[in-house]
Amino acid sequence: MNKLDWSDNKNLSMLADFYEFTMANGYLENNMEEKIAYFDMFFRSIPDDGGYAIMAGLDQLIEYLKNLRFSDKDLEYFRSRNIFSEKFLNYLRNFKFTCDVWSIKEGTPIFPGEPIVIVRGPIVQAQLVETMVLLTINHQSLIATKSNRISRAAGGRSVMEFGSRRAHSYESAILGARAAYIGGCAGTANTIVGRDFNIPTVGTMAHSWVQSFDSELQAFQAYARVYPDTCYLLVDTYDTLKEGIPNAIKVFNEEVLPRGFRPKGIRIDSGDMAYLSKEARKMLDEAGFEDCAIMASSGLDEYIIRDLINQGAKIDSFGVGERLITAMSEPIFGGVYKLTALEDDGEIIPKIKISENVGKITTPGFKQVYRLFNRNTHKAIADVVTLHDEVIDDSKAYEIFHPLFTWKRKLIENFYAEKLLIRIFDKGEQVYETPHIEEIKKHTDKNIENLWQEVKRFENPHEYVVDLSLKLWTIKDKLLKEKAKK
Missing domain, CATH: 3.20.140.10 (nicotinate phosphoribosyltransferase)
Incomplete structure (x- = not known):
C-alpha cells in the first residue's frame, strides 16, 4: 500500500x-x-x-x-x-x-x-x-531533504524517525514519516505509517515503563520476559552507567540468554552521548555482548550526529525526532x-x-x-x-x-x-x-x-x-x- x-x-x-x-x-x-x-x-x-x-x-x-x-x-x-x-x-x-x-x-x-x-x-x-x-x-x-542530510551524517548507521509527537499536525506526522523514509531513514516510530506504507516500525519502552515498577531491574526483567527475542532496553531513567547498563547486563544474562536469544540493544536518551556510549560499549563487550547495539536519541540533527561520530561515539543507530519532522533548522x-x-x-x-x-x-x-x-x-x-x-x-x-x-x-x-x-x-x-x-x-x-x-x-x-x-x-x-x- x-x-x-x-x-x-x-x-x-x-x-x-x-x-x-x-x-x-x-x-x-x-x-x-x-x-x-x-x-x-x-x-x-x-x-x-x-x-x-x-x-x-x-x-x-x-x-x-x-x-x-x-x-x-x-x-x-x-x-x-x-x-x-x-x-x-x-x-x-x-x-x-x-x-x-x-x-x-x-x-x-x-x-x-x-x-x-x-x-x-x-x-x-x-x-x-x-x-x-x-x-x-x-x-x-x-x-525528505532534511532526512537525507541526517542519514548521510550518520555514515551508514541507521536513522529512525521519532518525531510524531512534535509534528505540526497528525498529517504532518504521517506524511513527514513517509518523506523521511524516502529521504534515507531506515524506519519510523509512527505505527499508522507502518500499516499504511509498509515502512519498518520500531519501538521499545518509555521512561514511564521503568518508573511504573518498583525498580529499574524489575522493569527490565518484565520487559525481557515479554520480548526476549527483541529485547531493547532504555538505560538512562536513573543512572546510565551505575544502574542502567549493569541492570541491562544482568537481565540479558538471566532472562534473554536462557530463552535462547541474544539481546538486541540498549537506548540512551540523555546525557553526554559520546562519553556514555563509549563507556557502555566497554561494559557490554566485557560482559560478552559485543553484538548488543547502542542507540542514541534526544535532540539530534545532522550536525550533532556528525560531531558524535567524529568524537568516536560508539553509537550504532540514531532516533531523530523534532529536528527532523519539523525540519527545525529551516x-x-x-x-x-x-x-x-x-x-x-x-x-x-x-x-x-x-x-x-x-x-x-x-x-x-x-x-x-x-x-x-x-x-x-x-x-x-x-x-x-x-x-x-x-x-x-x-x-x-x-x-x-x-x-x-x-x-x-x-x-x-x-x-x-x-x-x-x-x-x-x-x-x-x-x-x-x-x-x-x-x-x-x-x-x-x-x-x-x-x-x-x-x-x-x-x-x-x-x-x-x-x-x-x-x-x-x-x-x-x-x-x-x-x-x-x-
Missing part, C-alpha cells in the same frame, strides 16, 4: 487559497474557462544552504487530483458569500479535472529554478490546484507556482513574470528538464531546462552556459542525457503508476550516489549547474528586452 487507508474518500478540493476561487469565477465571467494555461512549480533556494533537495509528495498529489470534486455543502458555502455567479457554481457542480500534469519522480535530487511539476489545462482548473500542489510537494520535499521549502505560458489557437505563447529581484524573474514557456551524466562515472554533470520538444543529442558534444553570466561556458562531452519530467496525467486521466515506497527509496539512494561528493557537503557545497538551453534562453531574453522597451 502506498497511501493512507482513510484518504481514499477524503475531499480536499476546498483546501485552496480563496483567491483561486475568485479568479476562477472571474475567468468564467470573462468566458476564459477554455483558455489553456501552463503553470510551473519550482523552488528558489535549498534548505540549510545545502547542495540539493529531494523530490517527494507526488503520490499524495496524484490522490488529490484524482479526487477533485465539489459537494453541495461546498456550493452552498460559495453561494452564501454572494460574490460568485451561478455559472461558476454550475461549473463546480459538474467539475471534472482534465489537465495534463508532468512531474519529476519522487526520490530524485532537485535544484533551484527548474520546474519540478508542470500543469497544463483550462486556466480555471490549473489555477485551482495551486495551493495543494505547493503544500503537498513543499512539505514532503522539505522533510522549516520552509520555498516552492512557488507560476504561470509560464498560454495557448492561442494551439500556439504556445510564453509568459514571464518580471521583478526588481532578479531571482524572482520566471522562465517562460512549456519546458522539459534534462540531466546530463558522465558516461564513465555516471555522475550528474548538470541539468538543462529546455523547451518541451527539444532533444539533447548526447551522441555529440553539448555546450552549456550560465543563464546570467553567459560568457561562462562549458563543452560537455562523453555524456548521456535523461529526461526528468514524466507525464502523470493525460487530459485528467492518470497514466503514471506510482511505485512502491521501497522502489522510491532505492531510487533516492541511486540518485544520491550519482552526485559528486562536493555537491553533498554540508557547508559551502559546490553549486550544481542548472542551465537553460539556447532556445529557451533566447525566448526569455527576448521577452525581457521587450518589457524593458515599454
Whole structure:
C-alpha cells in the first residue's frame, strides 16, 4: 500500500487559497474557462544552504487530483458569500479535472529554478490546484531533504524517525514519516505509517515503563520476559552507567540468554552521548555482548550526529525526532507556482513574470528538464531546462552556459542525457503508476550516489549547474528586452 487507508474518500478540493476561487469565477465571467494555461512549480533556494533537495509528495498529489470534486455543502458555502455567479457554481457542480500534469519522480535530487511539476489545462482548473500542489510537494520535499542530510551524517548507521509527537499536525506526522523514509531513514516510530506504507516500525519502552515498577531491574526483567527475542532496553531513567547498563547486563544474562536469544540493544536518551556510549560499549563487550547495539536519541540533527561520530561515539543507530519532522533548522521549502505560458489557437505563447529581484524573474514557456551524466562515472554533470520538444543529442558534444553570466561556458562531452519530467496525467486521466515506497527509496539512494561528493557537503557545497538551453534562453531574453522597451 502506498497511501493512507482513510484518504481514499477524503475531499480536499476546498483546501485552496480563496483567491483561486475568485479568479476562477472571474475567468468564467470573462468566458476564459477554455483558455489553456501552463503553470510551473519550482523552488528558489535549498534548505540549510545545502547542495540539493529531494523530490517527494507526488503520490499524495496524484490522490488529490484524482479526487477533485465539489459537494453541495461546498456550493452552498460559495453561494452564501454572494460574490460568485451561478455559472461558476454550475461549473463546480459538474467539475471534472482534465489537465495534463508532468512531474519529476519522487526520490530524485532537485535544484533551484527548474520546474519540478508542470500543469497544463483550462486556466480555471490549473489555477485551482495551486495551493495543494505547493503544500503537498513543499512539505514532503522539505522533510525528505532534511532526512537525507541526517542519514548521510550518520555514515551508514541507521536513522529512525521519532518525531510524531512534535509534528505540526497528525498529517504532518504521517506524511513527514513517509518523506523521511524516502529521504534515507531506515524506519519510523509512527505505527499508522507502518500499516499504511509498509515502512519498518520500531519501538521499545518509555521512561514511564521503568518508573511504573518498583525498580529499574524489575522493569527490565518484565520487559525481557515479554520480548526476549527483541529485547531493547532504555538505560538512562536513573543512572546510565551505575544502574542502567549493569541492570541491562544482568537481565540479558538471566532472562534473554536462557530463552535462547541474544539481546538486541540498549537506548540512551540523555546525557553526554559520546562519553556514555563509549563507556557502555566497554561494559557490554566485557560482559560478552559485543553484538548488543547502542542507540542514541534526544535532540539530534545532522550536525550533532556528525560531531558524535567524529568524537568516536560508539553509537550504532540514531532516533531523530523534532529536528527532523519539523525540519527545525529551516522549516520552509520555498516552492512557488507560476504561470509560464498560454495557448492561442494551439500556439504556445510564453509568459514571464518580471521583478526588481532578479531571482524572482520566471522562465517562460512549456519546458522539459534534462540531466546530463558522465558516461564513465555516471555522475550528474548538470541539468538543462529546455523547451518541451527539444532533444539533447548526447551522441555529440553539448555546450552549456550560465543563464546570467553567459560568457561562462562549458563543452560537455562523453555524456548521456535523461529526461526528468514524466507525464502523470493525460487530459485528467492518470497514466503514471506510482511505485512502491521501497522502489522510491532505492531510487533516492541511486540518485544520491550519482552526485559528486562536493555537491553533498554540508557547508559551502559546490553549486550544481542548472542551465537553460539556447532556445529557451533566447525566448526569455527576448521577452525581457521587450518589457524593458515599454
